[in-house]
Amino acid sequence: MLTDAPPNGARSGQPAAGARxxxxxxxxxxxxxxxxxxxxxxxxxxxxxxxxxxxxxxxxxxMGYLPSAQAKAIRTGRVGAIGLVLQVGEPDAQRPFLADFLAGLTTAASAENCSLTIATAQDDSETRAALSRLIAERKADGFILPRTRLVDPRIDLLRAAGVPFVLFGRTGDPTGCAWFDLLGEDAMDEAVRRLHALGHRRIGYLGGGVGLAYNALRLAGYRRALASLGLPQAPALETHGGTTMETGAAGAARLMAQPDPPTALVCATDMGALGAHRWACEAGLTIGRDLSLIGYDGVPEGEWVAPPLTTFEVDNRAAGARLAALLLRRIRGEPAEALRETARARLCPRGSDGPPALDPTALARRLEFTAQGHHDTKGGRP
Amino acid sequence: MLTDAPPNGARSGQPAAGARxxxxxxxxxxxxxxxxxxxxxxxxxxxxxxxxxxxxxxxxxxMGYLPSAQAKAIRTGRVGAIGLVLQVGEPDAQRPFLADFLAGLTTAASAENCSLTIATAQDDSETRAALSRLIAERKADGFILPRTRLVDPRIDLLRAAGVPFVLFGRTGDPTGCAWFDLLGEDAMDEAVRRLHALGHRRIGYLGGGVGLAYNALRLAGYRRALASLGLPQAPALETHGGTTMETGAAGAARLMAQPDPPTALVCATDMGALGAHRWACEAGLTIGRDLSLIGYDGVPEGEWVAPPLTTFEVDNRAAGARLAALLLRRIRGEPAEALRETARARLCPRGSDGPPALDPTALARRLEFTAQGHHDTKGGRP
DNA sequence: CCTCTTGCCGAAACCGGTTTCGGTGCGAAC
DNA sequence: GTTCGCACCGAAACCGGTTTCGGCAAGAGG
Missing domain, CATH: 1.10.260.40 (lambda repressor-like DNA-binding domains)
Incomplete structure (x- = not known):
C-alpha cells in the first residue's frame, strides 16, 4: 500500500523514508x-x-527544494494563482474552445510561476458565490472573467473587493477594467461587406446572447456596415438570442417569415448559424444560393455540415495567453486602463455563402410554396 | 483607479477602507x-x-470571516485543492468532454471545500514536470490522472512522491492505485453482440491510442465477444491508432482492403469511427447497409454526420464527480484498494449500423469496382 | 474540608516562508 | 590609531492559521 499520509511523520529528526x-x-x-x-x-x-x-x-x-506556495502566500499576500469561474450548464457554454483556452491561460501563467485555480457554477448567483469564496479563502490573486455582460455583477463584486481582474470581452461601464477582446464588430462588418460584394442587398442579423457584451458590439458592427454601404436597416432584419441550434433555427424562421426576407444572414455565433443552417435545409433552401450564412466562432461542427459554414475563426489559445499576461501585470499593480488589448478574428471562407440565386420576393414565394406542403424532407423523392 | 494592491496597508489599526x-x-x-x-x-x-x-x-x-486556505495549509499540510494536468496538443485530446468533466470535478470537490488547480502540458515530459512542480510547491493535495497508459510514468512519479492520486482509467500495474473507469470492454462486447444480432459475421476492430489502457481493455472486450459468439478472430480484422479522423480513415482503408473485409467495424473512439465514416462515404459505401459502424465516446460530431453515428455515450460529468469524491477519500487516508469504481457507458443507437446488405466477398468486389475509377464523388452525377 | 475529575479556555509553540533590524568584520580615510 | 562606511549575514518578528499544554473553576466523591 502507499504510505498513507504521514500526518506528523516519523518523530525522528531525519525525514528519511517519509519522502517529505x-x-x-x-x-x-x-x-x-x-x-x-x-x-x-x-x-x-x-x-x-x-x-x-x-x-x-x-x-x-x-535537495529538490522549491518554496511552498502557501507559506510564501501567507507573508506576501500572493498565492501565485489566477482564478477562473466557468459558468457551465449555459446553452452556449464554451465547449470546444475550453481546452485551447485553458492551455493558453496555463502556459502563459506558468511562465511566471503561476497556476490556475478554477471553479464552476450553474448560474449567476452561483458564480458570484464561487468568486466570493475563492477571494475569501485567498485561492487566487486575480480573476479572468469570461463572457462579459453589458452590466455585469461580477465586476461590481471584484471592484468592491479590490481584487484585480481582466475581462474577456468588454462591458458597459469600463471604469477600472482591464480587458482582452476580439473585435467582433469588425468581423460582422467584414461579413456584411463580403455579402454585399457577392450581390446581397437585404442582409439580416441573427444575434447572440441577450445582455452579453459581444452581442451588442457585433450588432453595432453589422449596422455600421449596412449604413456605410447604404443598405436597408430594419428591426425586422434583426433577431437575438440565437446561441443554440434550437434558438438559431427559431430566429432564422422568424426572420425569413416576411414578404421580403433577407437573402443572407450574418450570425453572431456559429451555433446559431448552424441552427439556421438546419432550418434552411428543412425548409428546402439551398444554402449558399437561396440563403447565405456567415457565422462566428469557428466551432468544429461548422466543418461537418454541408455545405460547410463560412465563419470567423478565433484563436482561443492566444486569447487565453494574452488574458493571463494582462492579469499578471494587473496583479503587479499596473493601472487597468493601460491593460486593454484587442485582436481580430480571421475570416474562414467555406461553402455557406455565395451569390444570391433569388431576390427577396422570389425567396418569400419559394418559402411559402414549400410551407404549403410541397416539402421534400427526409422521405426520399417519391 | 482601483485601489492598487496595498502591500502593507494603511498603518492605522482600523483596516476601514482597505477592504482587507x-x-x-x-x-x-x-x-x-x-x-x-x-x-x-x-x-x-x-x-x-x-x-x-x-x-x-x-x-x-x-464579519465575513473565512480562514485563509494558505495559512491553514501551512500547518495542516492540506491545501484544499485537487490537481489535474491536462495533456493538450494530443490528437485525441478531451475536447468536448472537458467542460462537463471539469464541472463534475469542481462541484464534487467544492462540496467538501476543495478547489481545483489545473496545469497543461504538451507532451509526457512536460506533464511530469508540471506534476513535480505542483507537488513541490504544494499546490494540490492529490491528483487526478486522466488517460491512463498501460505503463504510466506519472503513476511512478506520484507513488515515489507519496502523493495521493486517482486514475481515470485502469493501468498495467494497479498496485496502490485507486481508480474510476468506464467498462469499455463491456461496451465493445455489447457492440459486437448487437452487430451479430443484426446478421454480421465478420466484424473488425478499429482500435484507439496505442499504449493507452482503454484500448487494451476495449480490444479484450471485442475479442471476448467474438470468442463467445464463435465468430472468426484474426489479426487482419484488427487495427490500432485510430484516434483522429485521418488515422481512423487510414485504419478503415487498411481493414477493408482484403479479399473478405469485415461488414462492420467496432470502433474504440468516435473520432476514429468518424474517419472511417468519411472514408466509407468517399469509397461509395452506404453506411448502415454496406458497412456498419459503432463508435464510443458520444462526441457531438457523431450526430452531425449522415447517417448519425451509433455510439456509446459517456457521462463525463458524473465521471468527474466520482473521481473527485474518490480522491478526497484517498487524501483522507483510505486505502487505494478500497477506492476502485467502474461504470457503464450507455448505448446510443443511431443510424450507422444495420443489417449487412452484402457478404464480405461481394463487399470486396464492390470496393474494387469503385477503386478502379467508377467513383461517384462530390462531382455530382454526370 | 480536601482531592480528583471534568469542562472550558488562554498562552504559546509551531508550520514555512519573508522581511526588518541590527551587528560583525574589513578596508579606506583622516 | 581611531572612525567611518560598506558588504554581508544572523536573529527575530511576522503572516494567519492549528494544535499542544497547562491552568482555572466548578462539581463530584470521600
Whole structure:
C-alpha cells in the first residue's frame, strides 16, 4: 500500500523514508546559514555575496527544494494563482474552445510561476458565490472573467473587493477594467461587406446572447456596415438570442417569415448559424444560393455540415495567453486602463455563402410554396 | 483607479477602507477570546461550550470571516485543492468532454471545500514536470490522472512522491492505485453482440491510442465477444491508432482492403469511427447497409454526420464527480484498494449500423469496382 | 474540608516562508 | 590609531492559521 499520509511523520529528526519535501530550514541547516540568507539568496536580494548565492542555489537544486506556495502566500499576500469561474450548464457554454483556452491561460501563467485555480457554477448567483469564496479563502490573486455582460455583477463584486481582474470581452461601464477582446464588430462588418460584394442587398442579423457584451458590439458592427454601404436597416432584419441550434433555427424562421426576407444572414455565433443552417435545409433552401450564412466562432461542427459554414475563426489559445499576461501585470499593480488589448478574428471562407440565386420576393414565394406542403424532407423523392 | 494592491496597508489599526479580509485575530479580538478558541470553535472541537461556539460562529458570519486556505495549509499540510494536468496538443485530446468533466470535478470537490488547480502540458515530459512542480510547491493535495497508459510514468512519479492520486482509467500495474473507469470492454462486447444480432459475421476492430489502457481493455472486450459468439478472430480484422479522423480513415482503408473485409467495424473512439465514416462515404459505401459502424465516446460530431453515428455515450460529468469524491477519500487516508469504481457507458443507437446488405466477398468486389475509377464523388452525377 | 475529575479556555509553540533590524568584520580615510 | 562606511549575514518578528499544554473553576466523591 502507499504510505498513507504521514500526518506528523516519523518523530525522528531525519525525514528519511517519509519522502517529505525539503523546507527552507533544511537547506539552511545543510549549509550552516540562516533561513533569511537562503530566502534572500534565492529571491535575488542584492545584499548576498555571489559566493553564498551560488552555494545556496546549488544546495536548493540538489535537495529538490522549491518554496511552498502557501507559506510564501501567507507573508506576501500572493498565492501565485489566477482564478477562473466557468459558468457551465449555459446553452452556449464554451465547449470546444475550453481546452485551447485553458492551455493558453496555463502556459502563459506558468511562465511566471503561476497556476490556475478554477471553479464552476450553474448560474449567476452561483458564480458570484464561487468568486466570493475563492477571494475569501485567498485561492487566487486575480480573476479572468469570461463572457462579459453589458452590466455585469461580477465586476461590481471584484471592484468592491479590490481584487484585480481582466475581462474577456468588454462591458458597459469600463471604469477600472482591464480587458482582452476580439473585435467582433469588425468581423460582422467584414461579413456584411463580403455579402454585399457577392450581390446581397437585404442582409439580416441573427444575434447572440441577450445582455452579453459581444452581442451588442457585433450588432453595432453589422449596422455600421449596412449604413456605410447604404443598405436597408430594419428591426425586422434583426433577431437575438440565437446561441443554440434550437434558438438559431427559431430566429432564422422568424426572420425569413416576411414578404421580403433577407437573402443572407450574418450570425453572431456559429451555433446559431448552424441552427439556421438546419432550418434552411428543412425548409428546402439551398444554402449558399437561396440563403447565405456567415457565422462566428469557428466551432468544429461548422466543418461537418454541408455545405460547410463560412465563419470567423478565433484563436482561443492566444486569447487565453494574452488574458493571463494582462492579469499578471494587473496583479503587479499596473493601472487597468493601460491593460486593454484587442485582436481580430480571421475570416474562414467555406461553402455557406455565395451569390444570391433569388431576390427577396422570389425567396418569400419559394418559402411559402414549400410551407404549403410541397416539402421534400427526409422521405426520399417519391 | 482601483485601489492598487496595498502591500502593507494603511498603518492605522482600523483596516476601514482597505477592504482587507477579516483574519482570525480580528474575530478573536472582537469577541475578547483567544485565536485558539476561535479556531477550535469553528472546526468543531469538542472542548468548546455551545454558547461560545454560537458566539464565534455568529461573529465570523457577521464579519465575513473565512480562514485563509494558505495559512491553514501551512500547518495542516492540506491545501484544499485537487490537481489535474491536462495533456493538450494530443490528437485525441478531451475536447468536448472537458467542460462537463471539469464541472463534475469542481462541484464534487467544492462540496467538501476543495478547489481545483489545473496545469497543461504538451507532451509526457512536460506533464511530469508540471506534476513535480505542483507537488513541490504544494499546490494540490492529490491528483487526478486522466488517460491512463498501460505503463504510466506519472503513476511512478506520484507513488515515489507519496502523493495521493486517482486514475481515470485502469493501468498495467494497479498496485496502490485507486481508480474510476468506464467498462469499455463491456461496451465493445455489447457492440459486437448487437452487430451479430443484426446478421454480421465478420466484424473488425478499429482500435484507439496505442499504449493507452482503454484500448487494451476495449480490444479484450471485442475479442471476448467474438470468442463467445464463435465468430472468426484474426489479426487482419484488427487495427490500432485510430484516434483522429485521418488515422481512423487510414485504419478503415487498411481493414477493408482484403479479399473478405469485415461488414462492420467496432470502433474504440468516435473520432476514429468518424474517419472511417468519411472514408466509407468517399469509397461509395452506404453506411448502415454496406458497412456498419459503432463508435464510443458520444462526441457531438457523431450526430452531425449522415447517417448519425451509433455510439456509446459517456457521462463525463458524473465521471468527474466520482473521481473527485474518490480522491478526497484517498487524501483522507483510505486505502487505494478500497477506492476502485467502474461504470457503464450507455448505448446510443443511431443510424450507422444495420443489417449487412452484402457478404464480405461481394463487399470486396464492390470496393474494387469503385477503386478502379467508377467513383461517384462530390462531382455530382454526370 | 480536601482531592480528583471534568469542562472550558488562554498562552504559546509551531508550520514555512519573508522581511526588518541590527551587528560583525574589513578596508579606506583622516 | 581611531572612525567611518560598506558588504554581508544572523536573529527575530511576522503572516494567519492549528494544535499542544497547562491552568482555572466548578462539581463530584470521600
Amino acid at each position: 519535501r525539503a523546507t527552507i530550514t533544511n537547506v539552511a541547516e545543510a549549509l550552516g546559514v540562516s533561513k533569511g540568507t537562503v530566502s534572500r539568496a534565492l529571491n535575488g536580494y542584492p545584499d548576498i555575496s555571489d559566493r553564498t548565492r551560488q552555494r545556496v542555489r546549488q544546495a536548493a537544486e540538489r | 479580509r477579516a483574519t482570525i485575530t480580528n474575530v478573536a479580538e472582537a469577541l475578547g477570546v483567544s485565536k485558539g478558541t476561535v479556531s477550535r470553535a469553528l472546526n468543531g472541537y469538542p472542548d468548546i461550550s455551545d454558547r461560545t461556539r454560537q458566539r464565534v460562529r455568529q461573529a465570523a458570519e457577521r
